[in-house]
Amino acid sequence: MNGLSNANDAESVQTYARTAGVLFLLTIVAGFFGEVYVPSKVIVSGNATATAKNIMTFNSLFRLGFASYLVEALCDVALALIFYVLLRPVNKNLALLAAFFGLVSTALYAVAELFYFVALIILSGANSLQAFSPDQLNALALLSLKVFGYGGGIFMAFYGVANVLRGYLIFRSRYLPKFLGVLLALAGLGFIAKNFTLVLAPAYSSNALLLPMFLAVLSLTVWFLVRGVDVPKWQARAASLEGTSSF
DSSP states (O other): TTTSSSGGGHHHHHHHHHHHHHHHHHHHHHHIIIIIIIHHHHOOOOHHHHHHHHHHHHHHHHHHHHHHHHHHHHHHHHHHHHHHHHHHTHHHHHHHHHHHHHHHHHHHHHHHHHHHHHHHHHEEEGGGGSSSSSHHHHHHHHHHHHHHHHHHHTTTHHHHHHHHHHHHHHHSSSOOOOHHHHHHHHHHHHHHHHHHHHHGGGGGGGGGHHHHHHHHHHHHHHHHHHHHOOHHHHHHHHHHHSSSSOO
């Protein structure tokens, strides 16, 4: 069996599952702190001066918000591998494709996060920015944060597709409950819908479309930590896959 010996299958697969549960838990905490709590304390919509003042006043909090994203990104990269290992017995190619979409979404969001950190650089008084007035610097910082917000939204489809594929594979797996697959696939569709409405019809781009992902991730966290994978069924699917073509 690729990557795992028969003698250690049960322990290894459950270790992957438990690790996924821990990583999901870290993602929930870091994501809430960096993407919800910190922006709510720092960013004042449409008010560049107040936002700039908050960034400098809560400098450490602002930096912690970025650091929490780094934690979230590290978890997402590890989860891309773990999902591939757990789901490849169902369909190796689709599991690999989901991993690719997941990694691309993480990389794209990293580019967006760069603009979050740039706001702090703009307001830190770099010599190269002395030609700008304080009001202009404040406006540039707020613009950078807006670009961060849009950058994180206009590529959500990649993350959504990754989770639609993972949801489908979980649904077909027989060693993980079907309801988890349904929840994850619906959550992925919500991200895809959010992405395309943001681009094509901003007036209809509601954050409510993202709420199913919280429910899906919370459910996966609890399931992986408490129950894990039905190892005998995972082994059976993996064994049957060995004797068939990948296509």
